[in-house]
Amino acid sequence: MEDGNFLTDEFLRQLINVGEVDILVGLPTHNNAKTVGSIVHTIRTGILSGFPRERAVIINADGGSRDGTPELITGVSIDDVRPAPSVYALRTLHAISTKYASTPNSGVALRTILTAAELLRAKACIVISPESETIAPEWISNLLRPVYYDSFDLVSPTYRRHKFDGLLMTNLIYPMVRALYGIRVREAYMSEFGFSGRLGCQFLSQNRWNDGIGEDGIELRLTLAALTGGFRICQSFLGEKDHVERRATDLVPTLRQSVGVLFSALDSDFNAWSKVSGSQEVPTTGGDVELLLDPLRVNKKRLRDMFVNGVSELNSVFQAILSPSTLTDLNRIAGLEEEEFRYPAALWVRTIYEFAAAYQKSVINRDHIIQALAPLFRGRVLTFVVENRNGSALDVANDIEGLCLEFERLKPYLLEMWKSKE
Amino acid sequence: MREMILSELTQAMQDLARGFAHYLPRLIVMLILAFVGWLIAYMVKIVLRSILRLIRFDRLSENAGASQLLTKAALPSATEMLSRFIFWVTWVGFILLGVGVLGILGLQQQVERFFLFLPHLFAAVLLLFFGMLTAGFFARAALLAAVNANVPSPGLLSLAVRSIIMVFVLSVVFEELGLAQQTMLVAFGIAFGALMLGLAIAFGIGGRDLAQRFLEEKFVRTKKEQDEDELSPL
Numbered sequence: 001m002e003d004g005n006f007l008t009d010e011f012l013r014q015l016i017n018v019g020e021v022d023i024l025v026g027l028p029t030h031n032n033a034k035t036v037g038s039i040v041h042t043i044r045t046g047i048l049s050g051f052p053r054e055r056a057v058i059i060n061a062d063g064g065s066r067d068g069t070p071e072l073i074t075g076v077s078i079d080d081v082r083p084a085p086s087v088y089a090l091r092t093l094h095a096i097s098t099k100y101a102s103t104p105n106s107g108v109a110l111r112t113i114l115t116a117a118e119l120l121r122a123k124a125c126i127v128i129s130p131e132s133e134t135i136a137p138e139w140i141s142n143l144l145r146p147v148y149y150d151s152f153d154l155v156s157p158t159y160r161r162h163k164f165d166g167l168l169m170t171n172l173i174y175p176m177v178r179a180l181y182g183i184r185v186r187e188a189y190m191s192e193f194g195f196s197g198r199l200g201c202q203f204l205s206q207n208r209w210n211d212g213i214g215e216d217g218i219e220l221r222l223t224l225a226a227l228t229g230g231f232r233i234c235q236s237f238l239g240e241k242d243h244v245e246r247r248a249t250d251l252v253p254t255l256r257q258s259v260g261v262l263f264s265a266l267d268s269d270f271n272a273w274s275k276v277s278g279s280q281e282v283p284t285t286g287g288d289v290e291l292l293l294d295p296l297r298v299n300k301k302r303l304r305d306m307f308v309n310g311v312s313e314l315n316s317v318f319q320a321i322l323s324p325s326t327l328t329d330l331n332r333i334a335g336l337e338e339e340e341f342r343y344p345a346a347l348w349v350r351t352i353y354e355f356a357a358a359y360q361k362s363v364i365n366r367d368h369i370i371q372a373l374a375p376l377f378r379g380r381v382l383t384f385v386v387e388n389r390n391g392s393a394l395d396v397a398n399d400i401e402g403l404c405l406e407f408e409r410l411k412p413y414l415l416e417m418w419k420s421k422e
Numbered sequence: 423m424r425e426m427i428l429s430e431l432t433q434a435m436q437d438l439a440r441g442f443a444h445y446l447p448r449l450i451v452m453l454i455l456a457f458v459g460w461l462i463a464y465m466v467k468i469v470l471r472s473i474l475r476l477i478r479f480d481r482l483s484e485n486a487g488a489s490q491l492l493t494k495a496a497l498p499s500a501t502e503m504l505s506r507f508i509f510w511v512t513w514v515g516f517i518l519l520g521v522g523v524l525g526i527l528g529l530q531q532q533v534e535r536f537f538l539f540l541p542h543l544f545a546a547v548l549l550l551f552f553g554m555l556t557a558g559f560f561a562r563a564a565l566l567a568a569v570n571a572n573v574p575s576p577g578l579l580s581l582a583v584r585s586i587i588m589v590f591v592l593s594v595v596f597e598e599l600g601l602a603q604q605t606m607l608v609a610f611g612i613a614f615g616a617l618m619l620g621l622a623i624a625f626g627i628g629g630r631d632l633a634q635r636f637l638e639e640k641f642v643r644t645k646k647e648q649d650e651d652e653l654s655p656l
Contacts, residue, residue, distance in 0.1 A: 166654060167655055169656055254655050363481070377655075
């Protein structure tokens with residue numbers, strides 16, 4: 001059991017005052033004053049509507065906000081959020097906040113929430129992203145019910161998203177996790193999710209917290225822990241996920257937290273994934289993934305330029321990571337004109353598997369391996385965008401399914417590289 | 423007269439024989455030391471080569487960029503080079519030990535100086551290797567960062583980082599070896615100053631258009647680009 005030594009005395013005192021709870025809602029924040037008020041309002045409405053008899057608490061783990069975020073969370077009155085005159089809270093709905101550090105760290109934030117859940121003996125817990133502007137009260141129910149009533153251990157979300165949103169998820173994380181671990185979890189890197197107290201306790205005790213390694217990409221680590229630990233997993237459709245505008249420079253940190261975490265987990269999980277073949281569906285509630293098809297302007301020239309520039313400038317780096325045949329193919333497609341440019345699925349999968357094997361063997365610094373993937377990912381994004389520009393939701397789904405099957409088909413290639421000494 | 427010559431000759435022969443008899447055991451000891459030294463040096467070389475192969479020293483050397491230099495100079499691998507270097511240092515050490523046994527006054531001082539120099543030589547080799555490793559790491563880090571930030575001429579930037587670090591490393595290595603310290607100090611100052619001045623001129627004058635284009639790309643996005651979304655990866 002986590003001893004909670006890293007929690008502040010004040011926070012522990014507040015937890016003792018709360019006592020045991022049935023439901024815990026975790027809200028990690030950092031300067032989210034713009035959105036957090038409405039999110040807390042929605043969370044409270046969701047709990048009052050779906051779980052009026054249960055003992056519930058909202059735990060805010062704050063990473064040093066300077067815009068009054070914690071005060072907004074703890075200050076919302078229960079009367080402000082009563083959804084209808086006929087709905088009353090039968091229990092006190094607590095909201096407590098703790099500042100875990102002066103700078104945000106998603107790993108420490110989740111550790112704080114998990115420890116609080118363990119100390120409060122919460123049966124079902126959810127974590128909500130403080131940036132979810134499209135959150136609705138039903139999300140709370142959809143994430144909590146499978147854990148609270150159906151004894152699932154992890155509830156992963158599915159969303160209604162634009163077909164070109166989350167391309168790292170659809171082109172790498174989802175197909176690779178599916179091919180290696182044999183479970184079709186759409187959003188392995190989750191921003192909103194539900195989990196049981198059992199899974200929380202196990203993850204808390206097993207994850208490497210003290211060396212700092214276990215803190216990056218914590219959401220993906222939790223999913224992988226559930227997959228390898230034999231926990232019951234389901235998916236729940238939440239609704240529309242808002243489109244977050246990002247800058248080109250955001251890609252490398254994102255790759256570190258997602259692909260880097262996945263590659264590093266493959267080492268410790270080898271016994272689990274090496275024996276798996278094929279993949280199984282996960283029970284899903286509330287409908288399947290939905291894709292929005294609105295036109296979206298994408299700077300294809302910049303994507304191609306960054307790919308071509310990356311392939312030519314990083315040739316010496318790729319020589320250490322990739323096989324000669326893969327590198328030759330990459331150089332060939334880098335020489336193609338924009339209209340002819342295509343990064344085929346089979347080559348993309350081979351690239352990713354060779355990167356994973358190079359990461360395992362540490363052929364160069366591991367962080368450099370992850371950074372070197374960024375220009376290649378841009379090339380794959382360009383191909384996906386061009387191929388699915390006019391595609392229907394079904395076409396896009398078929399394209400992703402084809403990629404997943406390619407990842408499954410080439411899995412023996414990864415195993416072969418993994419087992420070879422050089 | 424004849425007797426005197428014979429006596430002197432006999433005396434000389436006796437002195438030579440005495441001298442030879444005096445030095446012969448020392449010479450034998452020197453030869454034994456040289457032979458034993460060769461055996462030990464050879465064994466050290468074999469053991470060291472196995473250890474270096476076990477720890478994949480060649481890969482480390484590749485990362486440092488040392489392997490590429492050796493290949494260009496048609497030299498053996500880094501493992502082989504280091505093994506041979508240690509072999510020769512060990513063997514020469516034993517030979518000089520043997521020479522010391524001969525008791526030749528001038529040579530003894532040279533031998534002492536050689537053994538006093540050995541720690542500096544090892545430190546210099548280590549400094550050079552880790553310097554190259556550091557230069558290789560930071561050059562690659564700069565290259566990756568520049569490529570991912572879409573900075574123009576990332577290769578040039580990486581080369582500049584590597585050169586700056588290597589100039590610094592070489593000056594430290596020569597300082598450790600005690601070779602032409604004053605010259606190296608001046609040379610380092612001139613080389614470093616020239617590099618910085620060159621970079622300043624390159625960026626300030628030669629790269630004016632490039633810098634302008636770069637700043638425009640960074641801060642003045644066109645209307646078309648403003649309308650285009652950066653795709654969210656997650």
